[in-house]
Amino acid sequence: MPKLPIFTDKEIISxxxxxxxxxxxxxxxxxxxxxxxxxxxxxxxxxxVLKKGLTARILKDxxxxxST
Numbered sequence: 001m002p003k004l005p006i007f008t009d010k011e012i013i014s015x016x017x018x019x020x021x022x023x024x025x026x027x028x029x030x031x032x033x034x035x036x037x038x039x040x041x042x043x044x045x046x047x048x049v050l051k052k053g054l055t056a057r058i059l060k061d062x063x064x065x066x067s068t
Contacts, residue, residue, distance in 0.1 A: 005066065007055050009045045016041060019064055038062060 021033040033041045041062050
């Protein structure tokens with residue numbers, strides 16, 4: 001299994017938008033993205049690197065297969 005890359009909040013948001021997710025709303029420091037057929041994806045925007053578990057969950061929920 002390949003290693004999961006390190007993403008910042010801006011990189012994850014860019015990746016979601018490239019895959020058809022649209023910004024829906026924001027609550028505090030969390031941006032919510034939506035796409036038909038997928039659950040809403042919440043991305044914390046704290047200006048730092050996301051932890052591995054959170055990155056893996058966002059990629060899994062969004063159906064993005066990121067293998068390097």
